[in-house]
Amino acid sequence: MRAGSVTVGSRLPRVGTRTELVDALEDMIVQRENVDGGHPPGGALRGLKTYVLESDRDFPRRFGSSCMQCEVEDTGLDAVKILRARRCGAATEFFLDMEDRRFPLLHTNGRSGDTDGIVGELAGDDFHTFDNIWLHSAMLERLARMPGNSSVGLGAPRRGGLLQAEGGNGAAAGGQDQGAADAGPRADAAARGGARIARGSGADPRGFVQDDVRSNGRFAVRRGESVREHLRLIDMCRKEYAGAVAAVEKRRIGVDKRDGVMRVVGGQFDFQFGRSIEDLDAFISWMFSSTPPFMMWGTKFAIRENYFGVIAADLHAGARMHFDIAPDLMRVYLYMRGCGNTVLRLLTNLQLHHDAGTTCRQIG
Amino acid sequence: MPAGDHTRLMNMFMGLCAGTPQWPSIFLELGYSIRLVEPVISTDTAQKVNPDVVAASETHSHAIVAECKSGKNIDARQDKKYLELDPKHLAHHVKVRLGDKLRHACCYVDTADNHGRLAPHTSLPFITFGRQSVQGRGSFGLAQLDEKLSAATTLQDALEPSGLYPFAPDEDDYKAAPHVLAGLVTYLANGIGETGFRITDREVHKEILELAHPYHTLMHSRHRTRLVGKIGAVIGMLLDGDEELREQAARLEQGADPSAAHNTREACGRLLEEYWKREETGNLPR
Known part of the structure; x- marks a missing residue:
């Protein structure tokens, strides 16, 4: 172990170079616990975990809510900070890598029970500065099939290759997930909230990595010790995701001025449900309740029987939105100042918590 | 509505x-x-x-x-x-x-x-x-x-769109209210962490219009002015009729306050529910 190395519970070193950052992450990766035994009770899996966030603003120096306080400290690298979060009496540190300002990374070897809670709090607080990234099922599939990646069990969920779904209360919307098994591999992958993806050669643990990738952008190293492959996998995901967000934002509804001529641009997003919504009232109340994962505030009005418009606000991005919702179709209007992440959050969480067979025609 | x-x-x-x-x-x-x-x-x-x-x-x-x-x-x-x-x-x-x-x-x-x-x-x-x-x-x-x-x-099985033109300047106040409240909630989500603001300010109403109407830049300035006026009138009506909203609006003027924003959002939601109930009972002004 190198001088100033990272041990469980110790403070993170103030790295001065990228190499030192990678060294510190390597220390985190080899301190993995409970790998072969799976998740211990209480969700205390340790080891290197990286969360990919979406942010439209810089991290402030200090911020927090009633139950969590955060401080950001400098390191010797401009783009790398240390985020110290205190939540429920416990302090946890993260390397905050802001080389990509829109999609910063949080690296940690804290207990997953703590770190998931902190990141959840960051993504769900009243400051609305950060969000998770949201990997819908088709995107997870694409990631698993990218050059150098191999999926472990993607498309064969009953063999234990896919992760368990995160908690959700979608049952309130009239039942979900029962249809996942017969909705195909893509649907099943989404219903379970992620995929297990490996990179590199398995002969030498230092040459490969196997990550549990969650739909909310958490990459937890499960096997292997290659930080380089772990970061490469995240980088591939981030590029793919940035492209998807840009494509969504290109379709925002509004007016564009080109060559001195104002033109209407954009169009709605058409979400098709695999199974019809039986109780639209309950579905809309659930979806627009201002709480995670959707973070949507809204009010509905009947257009005709079993067909509603919803006047909505995305509390995360601070954007006005509009929806038309019928039992089989949901039209999403993302206006010009809306955030592309919002539509991907909608799609992923509808797959996770409502109907794994949900698709969007404009999002491949 | x-x-x-x-x-x-x-x-x-x-x-x-x-x-x-x-x-x-x-x-x-x-x-x-x-x-x-x-x-x-x-x-x-x-x-x-x-x-x-x-x-x-x-x-x-x-x-x-x-x-x-x-x-x-x-x-x-x-x-x-x-x-x-x-x-x-x-x-x-x-x-x-x-x-x-x-x-x-x-x-x-x-x-x-x-x-x-x-x-x-x-x-x-x-x-x-x-x-x-x-x-x-x-x-x-x-x-x-x-x-x-x-x-x-x-038009059999067709679903008419409802989000391309949200509301008009001559819309009844109570029909425009949900759009204005949603715009206000959006503005609050944008404004947290910033300095204080008055929800009665015309600048805030202009911002709400830009958030709410996707094609506002295609409108004649006279029409935009009327829509901004409509937003102001609806906010005035809401403030007049709700003490809690007035109280939270006063707190928002003081500066960054996430709890005031949260409470204002709650007040907006409650107001909408009240509108719903009043409409169901036919108790809304026409």
Whole structure:
């Protein structure tokens, strides 16, 4: 172990170079616990975990809510900070890598029970500065099939290759997930909230990595010790995701001025449900309740029987939105100042918590 | 709280130009796109016409000037002004790079329920929405469009869009209230961490308009001003009638305060619920 190395519970070193950052992450990766035994009770899996966030603003120096306080400290690298979060009496540190300002990374070897809670709090607080990234099922599939990646069990969920779904209360919307098994591999992958993806050669643990990738952008190293492959996998995901967000934002509804001529641009997003919504009232109340994962505030009005418009606000991005919702179709209007992440959050969480067979025609 | 009839017609017509799923895209298929919303167009005789929507197709060098009629009367003076409208007046506003080639047709957009009363009072063509179909009546000055509109296009299983034109300046306050409240909630989500603000400020109302109306920049300034005024009137009405909202608004003026924003959001939600209940019991001002 190198001088100033990272041990469980110790403070993170103030790295001065990228190499030192990678060294510190390597220390985190080899301190993995409970790998072969799976998740211990209480969700205390340790080891290197990286969360990919979406942010439209810089991290402030200090911020927090009633139950969590955060401080950001400098390191010797401009783009790398240390985020110290205190939540429920416990302090946890993260390397905050802001080389990509829109999609910063949080690296940690804290207990997953703590770190998931902190990141959840960051993504769900009243400051609305950060969000998770949201990997819908088709995107997870694409990631698993990218050059150098191999999926472990993607498309064969009953063999234990896919992760368990995160908690959700979608049952309130009239039942979900029962249809996942017969909705195909893509649907099943989404219903379970992620995929297990490996990179590199398995002969030498230092040459490969196997990550549990969650739909909310958490990459937890499960096997292997290659930080380089772990970061490469995240980088591939981030590029793919940035492209998807840009494509969504290109379709925002509004007016564009080109060559001195104002033109209407954009169009709605058409979400098709695999199974019809039986109780639209309950579905809309659930979806627009201002709480995670959707973070949507809204009010509905009947257009005709079993067909509603919803006047909505995305509390995360601070954007006005509009929806038309019928039992089989949901039209999403993302206006010009809306955030592309919002539509991907909608799609992923509808797959996770409502109907794994949900698709969007404009999002491949 | 369904939208007013005029707003519904606006959405239905704009949907024909917008490629909306499960809604016909008659105009889009011929290359039309929306160019102006609620414009004011001057004619040679210093008259001004105020149509609702102008859509133009560069492919066919053709523009449609549409007025949505939810009522049962045609304004004879406005009708005469439409007849005087010349393509050159339009070309300036629409900024279609077509020069002298631009042709146009003015038309009314109405519902089958009202059509019998309106049609005898004008020579202009109509686009009429029925419960089962949409159909053009009269000539629109472009053979391809006439061909498409002369046959009824089914609206069976169609889902009318409702988010292209959210609300109008002459909307009842209570129908505009959900849009204004959603705009306010959005503004709050944007404003946390910033300095304080007054929700009665005109600048805030302008911001709410920009958040709420996707095509606000296509509108004539007079129309935008009226919409900003509507937003201000609705906020005033809400503040007058709700002590909790007044209290939270006062806290928001003091500066960054997430709990005030949260409480304001809660108050907005409660107000909407109250509106719902009052509408269900028929207890809303008309």
